[in-house]
Amino acid sequence: MEGVDASNLDLEKVGPQGNAAEVDGFRCSVDELVMKVDQLEQRVNEVEKFYLNTSIKQPNTSKNTSSGKHKDKEKHVPGFKKLQLEASRGEAAAAKRMQELMRQFGTILRQITQHKWAWPFMQPVDVEGLGLHDYYEIIDRPMDFSTIKNQMEARDGAGYKHVREIFADVRLVFKNAMKYNDEKSDVHRMAKTLLEKFEEKWLQLLPKVTEEVTITLDVSSLEKRREEEEAEVQLNMQLAQEAAHAKLARDLCNELYEADTHLEELREMVVTRCRKISIEEKRNLGIALTKLSPEDLSKALEIVAQNNPLFPASAEEVELDIDAQSELTLWRLKFFVKDALEVQGKSTSKGDNSNSVNPNISAASKRKKEICDALVKNAKKRNKKPSK
Numbered sequence: 001m002e003g004v005d006a007s008n009l010d011l012e013k014v015g016p017q018g019n020a021a022e023v024d025g026f027r028c029s030v031d032e033l034v035m036k037v038d039q040l041e042q043r044v045n046e047v048e049k050f051y052l053n054t055s056i057k058q059p060n061t062s063k064n065t066s067s068g069k070h071k072d073k074e075k076h077v078p079g080f081k082k083l084q085l086e087a088s089r090g091e092a093a094a095a096k097r098m099q100e101l102m103r104q105f106g107t108i109l110r111q112i113t114q115h116k117w118a119w120p121f122m123q124p125v126d127v128e129g130l131g132l133h134d135y136y137e138i139i140d141r142p143m144d145f146s147t148i149k150n151q152m153e154a155r156d157g158a159g160y161k162h163v164r165e166i167f168a169d170v171r172l173v174f175k176n177a178m179k180y181n182d183e184k185s186d187v188h189r190m191a192k193t194l195l196e197k198f199e200e201k202w203l204q205l206l207p208k209v210t211e212e213v214t215i216t217l218d219v220s221s222l223e224k225r226r227e228e229e230e231a232e233v234q235l236n237m238q239l240a241q242e243a244a245h246a247k248l249a250r251d252l253c254n255e256l257y258e259a260d261t262h263l264e265e266l267r268e269m270v271v272t273r274c275r276k277i278s279i280e281e282k283r284n285l286g287i288a289l290t291k292l293s294p295e296d297l298s299k300a301l302e303i304v305a306q307n308n309p310l311f312p313a314s315a316e317e318v319e320l321d322i323d324a325q326s327e328l329t330l331w332r333l334k335f336f337v338k339d340a341l342e343v344q345g346k347s348t349s350k351g352d353n354s355n356s357v358n359p360n361i362s363a364a365s366k367r368k369k370e371i372c373d374a375l376v377k378n379a380k381k382r383n384k385k386p387s388k
Contacts, residue, residue: 022273026269026273029266030266033263033266036259037259040252040255040256043248043252044252046248047245047248047252050241050245051245098162098163101163101205102163104205104208105163105205106152108198108201109145109148109166109170111201112170112194112197112198112201113145115197117193117194118145118194120187120190120191121144121173121174121191121194122145122146123144123145123146124144124146124147135180138179139176139179139180141172141176142176143172143173143176144173145170145173147169148166148169151166163205164209167202170198171195171198171199173191174191174194174198175191175195177190177191178191178192178195267332268328274327274331276327277327277331277334281334282322282330283322285322285330285334286322288338288341289320289333289337291344292337292344293340293344296336296340296344298313299336299340300333300337300340301318301320303333303336304325304329304333306329307325307326307329308325
């Protein structure tokens, strides 16, 4: 859509045919149209900003943004908050049950460590003191009951997470002893006996451990379901936003078309109230066109082509007959040339001392010279016509 500028409709200079009321009416229409275009421009910028942000959007891990997203999800999906609450309760219940299992396992461990044969396994093996030079070649991961106890009492998530981890380390204590010591040695028989007693007591606790594993799987399934629900909500929100902005873009296109049509109608109405441009003004307009920069001259030719689709505005050689143009085209050219020359004059007065050369200037200047020659040629033809 062509920009709306009230100065392009200088209603007080177009002629005496319109009365003051009509002039005020036209001016009000122009002001309303300008305001409308400003509003449309703001809405267009919003749509452009949305699609730009969508195309370059990166995951945001900030706390506030995450919190805002969760609120939106809970608002759009009624079951989301319930799912989240169930998952939290499930995690808390699972942690409580695991603490109880570890307490019961601790009872079993105390019974084993208090056995009269448990003393060789209470502390780490004194490899140097006993001269066991090949110990680390045979045993990959040493283990003892003091190390297990320290791990069970560890805080801040550094200890055991599951009772099965403690079970594995207790078995490792006895397996290491049986692996390093000969079957006929006392340490080997002591380790084997204690391991059998330990596994017998473990079998009594195992059903509860197995049940906890099943419950944990159910909680994990619930957590996975919650994550899937969260991803689905996020996708639905994004699709809804895209659909809303697509509709807004369509509405804007229609409103821009209506505003453009209204502007064209307003121009035609103004021209019908205008006086006709005089022969002297046409002559001055032709001269003024030759003073335009190549870029402004191309714009002027585009104005001519708007009301004359057959006019070759982009041709290398253009012959422009001022007398053949409509009053609407002439008035638009008049105001455009006036504004362009004013801007051009201001730029020239500032003085451009730049020595940079644009490679397109020579071609544009050549085309301008050809068009100007054609305008002068037409002007000479008109001057040769006998005056009536």
